[in-house]
Amino acid sequence: MEIQVNLGSRAYPIYMERGILSRVGEYVNLRRKVLIVTDDGVPEAYAKTVLGQCPQGFLEVVAKGEGAKSFPVYERLCARLLREGFTRKDLVIALGGGVVGDLAGFAAATYMRGIDFVGIPTTTLSQIDSSVGGKMAINLEGVKNIIGAFHQPRAVFIDGDTLATLPPRHVSNGLAEALKMGLILDPVILDRFEEADYLPHIDEIIRRAVEAKARIVEIDETEQNERKSLNFGHTIGHGIESAANLSGLYHGECVALGMLYFITDPALRARTLEIMKKLNLPTQCDVDKDAVFAAMGHDKKGDGSRVTVVKVDRAGQYRFEPMTLGALRALL
Numbered sequence: 001m002e003i004q005v006n007l008g009s010r011a012y013p014i015y016m017e018r019g020i021l022s023r024v025g026e027y028v029n030l031r032r033k034v035l036i037v038t039d040d041g042v043p044e045a046y047a048k049t050v051l052g053q054c055p056q057g058f059l060e061v062v063a064k065g066e067g068a069k070s071f072p073v074y075e076r077l078c079a080r081l082l083r084e085g086f087t088r089k090d091l092v093i094a095l096g097g098g099v100v101g102d103l104a105g106f107a108a109a110t111y112m113r114g115i116d117f118v119g120i121p122t123t124t125l126s127q128i129d130s131s132v133g134g135k136m137a138i139n140l141e142g143v144k145n146i147i148g149a150f151h152q153p154r155a156v157f158i159d160g161d162t163l164a165t166l167p168p169r170h171v172s173n174g175l176a177e178a179l180k181m182g183l184i185l186d187p188v189i190l191d192r193f194e195e196a197d198y199l200p201h202i203d204e205i206i207r208r209a210v211e212a213k214a215r216i217v218e219i220d221e222t223e224q225n226e227r228k229s230l231n232f233g234h235t236i237g238h239g240i241e242s243a244a245n246l247s248g249l250y251h252g253e254c255v256a257l258g259m260l261y262f263i264t265d266p267a268l269r270a271r272t273l274e275i276m277k278k279l280n281l282p283t284q285c286d287v288d289k290d291a292v293f294a295a296m297g298h299d300k301k302g303d304g305s306r307v308t309v310v311k312v313d314r315a316g317q318y319r320f321e322p323m324t325l326g327a328l329r330a331l332l
């Protein structure tokens with residue numbers, strides 16, 4: 001199964017197939033220098049499978065966690081590329097979740113002003129969201145994704161078999177982003193989550209979410225308009241995420257909570273809540289509302305300033321709405 005992302009000269013395919021990890025070399029040229037970047041939480045066997053297809057393969061294993069999206073680790077990757085004599089004809093592969101994808105993708109985007117990059121996402125979050133769209137970034141002084149670039153991959157490989165080893169909470173965390181795609185763009189995703197058992201439908205859920213994101217990226221690659229719809233649930237979600245750091249909620253869990261505020265139809269909101277329960281996503285959290293509001297970065301601004309939020313009135317349809325900060329605080 002192949003999904004094309006039509007971006008002119010930067011167009012690329014997303015291959016979705018179970019077991020494709022062992023056949024990457026059939027689709028992209030691995031007969032050159034290849035640096036595989038992974039983290040120590042990703043099962044070693046996956047890296048070995050890809051490395052085995054690379055006659056001139058190199059491996060960098062970074063420590064798992066958000067901390068890897070940092071200048072020291074980025075510098076380490078670039079230094080390795082330099083030391084091994086990588087040129088513009090060579091390739092960087094990210095094998096892992098969104099952390100490894102953002103980090104390795106940013107190194108590929110900037111080394112020699114950009115070399116080839118291939119993504120092999122192995123978490124639901126990275127398969128559904130971060131591996132599609134070309135946003136690469138690292139963090140600085142606690143600010144997420146503040147240093148980055150747009151750099152489209154040459155190809156993306158989604159192998160559903162890799163999810164077998166992913167802890168269930170991480171599986172659900174990523175599926176929250178698929179639920180988001182269902183609410184704003186593709187209502188069939190909601191139907192699939194409502195099947196008695198949604199797990200047999202996980203490939204279709206991921207495929208539909210990826211297709212929806214690809215179509216949005218094609219229309220608005222650099223997030224001038226439509227791509228902002230993907231921020232549905234993220235305005236308050238990010239606030240919860242920062243404020244809730246102590247209680248350790250994951251990104252997708254916070255986004256799910258954040259979406260609930262912007263679903264205007266009570267019936268659709270109830271449907272969404274049921275799906276969240278099914279996915280074992282939290283449906284409420286006792287984070288201090290002022291802390292959430294402050295973490296949204298709007299604490300210092302006057303009551304009159306406005307933000308644009310994404311609202312959903314009907315499954316599969318979104319709209320933008322300007323909202324005063326006062327109204328946003330009241331909603332909380």
Ligand SMILES: NC(=O)c1ccc[n+]([C@@H]2O[C@H](COP(=O)([O-])OP(=O)(O)OC[C@H]3O[C@@H](n4cnc5c(N)ncnc54)[C@H](O)[C@@H]3O)[C@@H](O)[C@H]2O)c1
Nearest residue numbers: 041042064097098099100122123125126130135162165166
């Ligand atoms: N670039 C974008 O458009 C975009 C979009 C959304 C999120 N992101 C970024 O993605 C990151 C979060 O990604 P994530 O949720 O994938 O987290 P992650 O990359 O930290 O992965 C989660 C954990 O799962 C482990 N893991 C990965 N694959 C596994 C597998 N198959 N089996 C067992 N364990 C496995 C990892 O070692 C890690 O400990 C954040 O840094 C976020 O900013 C980027």
Ligand SMILES: [Zn+2]
Nearest residue numbers: 177234251255
């Ligand atoms: Zn998100």
